[in-house]
Amino acid sequence: MMYLILAWRNIWRNKRRTFITMASIVFAVLLAILLNSVKEGVLIKMQENVVSFYSGAIQVHKNGYWDEKTLDNSIAYSDSLITQLVNHEEVNVAIGRLESYALAASEKYTKVCMVVGIEPENETLVTSLDKKVIAGDYIRSEDESVLLSEGLAEYLKLTVGDTLVIIGQGYHGVSAAGKYPIKGVIKFASPQLNKTMVYLPMKLAQQLFDATNRLTALVLDIDDVSDADRIEKELTLTTSDEYEVMGWKVLLPELNQVLEGERAENVIFLFVLYMLIAFGIFGTVLMMTIERQYEFGVLIAIGMRNLKLSSVVVLENIMISVLGAIAGTMLSIPMIGYFYKFPIRISGDLEKAYENFGFEPIFYFSIAPKIFYSQTIVIFCIALVLSLYPLLKIARLKPVSAMRT
Structure with a gap:
């Protein structure tokens, strides 16, 4: 002292x-x-x-989907699974997506694109997709039209009001083809996304790919992205082995x-x-x-x-x-x-x-x-x-x- x-x-x-x-x-x-x-x-x-560009912090797929991303590895829409995921206190919402590659075509040009079926109203909660519209309007669930990314629209020489043709392969190998009016053009900061993305309302996408009531992914919205690792582990323990839960570090390894x-x-x-x-x-x-x-x-x-x-x-x-x-x-x-x-x-x-x-x-x-x-x-x-x-x-x-x- x-x-x-x-x-x-x-x-x-x-x-x-x-x-x-x-x-x-x-x-x-x-x-x-x-x-x-x-x-x-x-x-x-x-x-x-x-x-928030696209992937979200956490996604849930059918086990094995990430290794082989095909519609055959999609999951059936399940209210019980969504309820189980949302019941986690840090998960705000679980939104469905139906994703597949296809061929986008205009009158003279074609290009491979990523076709994504979304729940338009819920998608905005995760990716703020409605704020990325630079021409036309954002799609709604009842629409039979599409959103086209700016880079892809420029390549195909299309704009709002024109018709986009989509040709691809649907669920269990069926042919998928359709033509849709372009309701809006969106711009992504990511050059890769900006050159490839086409968005359809979920029901329209399921109809195109003959994949009624099916999803390829459930995207989870959480408050703090830094907690994704912990939440991913907690959900993995409570979710059936039929599904795989992946955080953004696996979804975006480059980032x-x-x-x-x-x-x-x-x-x-x-x-x-x-x-x-x-x-x-x-x-x-x-x-x-x-x-x-x-x-x-x-x-x-x-x-x-x-x-x-x-x-x-x-x-x-x-x-x-x-x-x-x-x-x-x-x-x-x-x-x-x-x-x-x-x-x-x-x-x-x-x-x-x-x-x-x-x-x-x-x-x-x-x-x-x-x-x-x-x-x-x-x-x-x-x-x-x-x-x-x-x-x-x-x-x-x-x-x-x-x-x-």
Whole structure:
């Protein structure tokens, strides 16, 4: 207790030195939290945007469908299965889809496309498909018309009001053919989707493929995409072996690899940042140690043991580090909160580049608790490790030499 009191009095005996040391720690914590928050915020938003393009966070298929995507591996519409999935407290809705490749044709041109039967009103809850309409109108369940992606419409030289011919293979090998008016044109940020997609109301698609009351997938809407792995495992345990439950990491392996690579790069970036921060803090510790050599020499000369003096110095560094880390964290909370509510929007060429790749030109910030406490702990540990320097100096200190400096 005596050492604690002595250390506390010592750090405030020279307030200028204490505030300089604390300021370096505060700045380090603040910088680390801000950079990590924006990096994680951008990655999380990228993940949410890409998942909401088409796949959704979780899908349920017939077991084996993902290895062989054919209509023969479709499932019968089941109210009991949908009820079971939606009964999970974190699943908002389960929407049905009927997907198959076919040949899209106009008067002069043909191209392979992905034909998707959807529940128009429910589809908007997962992918906001109605907001992607750039010409014409969005389809309804009772319509006998289609939505065509912009890239495919340009290739086929078709527009709203024209007729699209679809030719393919239906359920159990039957022929599938039909011609439908184009009600609307949609634009995807993803170039691949923008060149291949045709949407039909579910009943019309089932009629085209002679797949009455059948689905190839149930797409689940959840609030937080980051919880998809956990929810997928929970649903797998409660769902029949007849079905396979897949999260977005399996559905979109390329996206998962990109995100993992970005996070790995972030670790390297933070390591370099921590090295710079460590040198900054070490500079203040070195200054403090040199300034106090005479003081250390006097204390040892009058009988204070090196070990006791070292203990007091360690306690001083712990107190300063704790105060600096807490102050840095408290300052970061309102700043991150502000940027979380009002994210930074970029402009100019960088804005166009982001939009071309299908991402919002906005720097989002994350408010995940881990960002705050993890950075604070790391900076605190760095400060403690650097306190070894004054300990080594005290251990080898010679009182007479120290008092001459």
